[in-house]
Structure formats: C-alpha cells, structure tokens
Amino acid sequence: MTELFECILIFALILCAVAALHSRHLLSAVVIFMAYGLVMAVLWALLQSPDLALTEAAVGAGVTGILLLLTLKKIHALDGKGE
Numbered sequence: 001m002t003e004l005f006e007c008i009l010i011f012a013l014i015l016c017a018v019a020a021l022h023s024r025h026l027l028s029a030v031v032i033f034m035a036y037g038l039v040m041a042v043l044w045a046l047l048q049s050p051d052l053a054l055t056e057a058a059v060g061a062g063v064t065g066i067l068l069l070l071t072l073k074k075i076h077a078l079d080g081k082g083e
Contacts, residue, residue: 002046005046006043006046009039009042009043009046010043012039013036013039013040013043016032016033016035016036016039017036019032020032020033020036026072026077027069027072027077027078030065030068030069030072031065033064033065033068034060034061034064034065035061036060036061037056037057037059037060037061037062037064037065038057038060038061040056040060041053041054041056041057041060041061044056
C-alpha cells in the first residue's frame with residue numbers, strides 16, 4: 001500500500017513540474033509550484049527524513065511561494081496589467 005502511495009506521489013510530483021512549466025498564467029504557475037513543494041515535503045517524510053520535510057514545506061511551499069506571490073503583486077501581474 002505504501003509503495004502505491006509513493007508511486008502516486010511521484011506521479012503527482014512529475015505532473016506538478018510539467019504543469020508549472022507549461023502554465024500560461026503566472027498565478028497558476030506559482031500555485032502549482034507551491035503544490036510541488038508540498039508533495040515533495042510528503043515524499044521526504046515518507047523517506048523518513050523529517051528535517052528535510054519540514055524545510056521543504058517551510059521554504060519550498062511557504063516562503064518561496066509567498067515571495068513569488070508578492071513579486072506578482074509588485075509587478076501588477078495579478079490584476080491583468082502585467083501579463
């Protein structure tokens with residue numbers, strides 16, 4: 001059962017990576033990137049590495065996502081003027 005869950009997470013990880021690259025809208029690319037970080041954090045936890053899992057969740061999905069969202073707001077990409 002765990003192997004099936006790991007395979008599903010790896011497939012979701014690859015899907016998030018490809019979707020973030022091919023996304024036409026910046027906001028959706030950032031949200032997909034944050035989902036990528038969360039899936040990666042779960043994979044690190046399954047690999048019994050809780051320190052990397054917490055770091056990935058905090059930095060990969062948290063801080064980096066917030067910084068990218070603030071950047072989109074700063075360049076006015078969220079209100080349709082910057083795209």
